[in-house]
Amino acid sequence: MSIFENVMLPVLLIFLSGFIFQKIFNLNIKSLSTVAIYLLLPFLVFQTFYKEPLNSNFFYVILTSSLILLALILLGVIIGHVFHYKRSHLDALLLSIGFPNSGNYGVPIVMFAFGNKGILYGMPIMIFHNILMGTVGVYVATDNQGGMKTALKMILKQPMNYVIIPAILLNQYHIVIPGNFMKSINLIANTTIPIIMLILGMQLAEVPLRRINWGGVNLACFLRLVISPLIAYFLCLLLPIDQVMRAVIVIMAAMPSAANTTLYAIQFKTEPEYVSTITLISTLFSILTLTILLNLLT
Template structure:
């Protein structure tokens, strides 16, 4: 109960704010999601890669993130073929299971659970997840609409993917951004996480519970909340990571379905009702699973 009150509950209060806002005003989410995807996230990505040092821990974060995602993709594709899902169902299933909500849920959880050092690991991990979502997630979301060509074109249009290399080069060559300009970049980037948290709460308010496919959502929840952290634990055993970094990677892998996938599902009309339903149920179920996991580690 102490972990729930001090770690989980404060995060949920922000979701509730977005939920109540949408219930009262019934706003159009498309322009807000466009703002988050095309403006706020690119600033956050640039700021992180410009300020966070690249070391072996960063290497382990990138490698473990890619491996966890790859295993989940292979398992998800196999499962979708076994269950004979159509293309749209398979894309929505993959969107809901591959990517954890490491940004607007994971960062606050890690901050409350492990403190500043945990956040120092969680921030580049969250950015890595965001990049993978910005490439693989958008490809999957747009693939249901127009095939591989349209998906690739959509990926190439995402500004977030074009700020990484300049940020890394500027850091490595110690190109200094004037203080006031850097503060402006940080100010915009820092708004990304709370706004996406509010958007998630707003989208959850639009979910029609009566129309949920509970069988498919239960399967998503099992993969996202149980299987994913188990895979993360096994993969972490392959690398000489510190106990704290290992715990952060496992906890971040145990997050519910990513809010960004809900944004992409809205943006590209990739079964947004199902994806947002999975986000809702996995988010609610994570109250139990994360509390148990945090007590175990």
């Protein structure tokens, strides 16, 4: 109940607020997603890389996160081939299963479960997931709009990818940004996650439930919440890492689909109704799956 009350309930209430708001006002969601992707996310990414130091744990984070994502993509491609998914539907599936909600959901849970040591391992995972989302995630979301060339162009157009290196350099060389500038950065960055979650709730308000392929949604949720942590667990058994780091990697791999996936699905027309439904349903199912997993690992 503590996990539900402290982490899940606030998330669900924000989703619900966006849902109700859209039902009443019926706004243009794509305009909001453009603001979130091209204005808000760069500030959040800069804040994250500027504040969070990179340490030796980052090597294992890069290795495990990359291999887990690769395994999920290969699995998704196989499933898409077997069930004859059209290209946009396959991209939507890959977007939904490949990228976990490690930021506003994963970090609080590992902090709750493992304390400061959980944060020590959880923050680098969240940082690298941001990099993967801004590169591989954008590539997958834009794949159906003209192939590799178009996808690479869209990656290069993402402003969040241009703030990572400057933020890391400022962090590593302990260069302090003047307080007035940092206040502005923090104000914008701190609004990003709530706004993204509101946009997800708004997108869900436009989903025609009768047209949803619930078999496909349930399959994606199973891959995201069950298969992903299993891949992470067996992969971690092969690496010389301690028990807490292994548990954190597995927990972060078991997170529901990232809210950012809905942003990219809306922006690049990658079946946003399907993606947003998977994000919501996987978040709801994760109450059960994460509770079981935490009991096994702690």
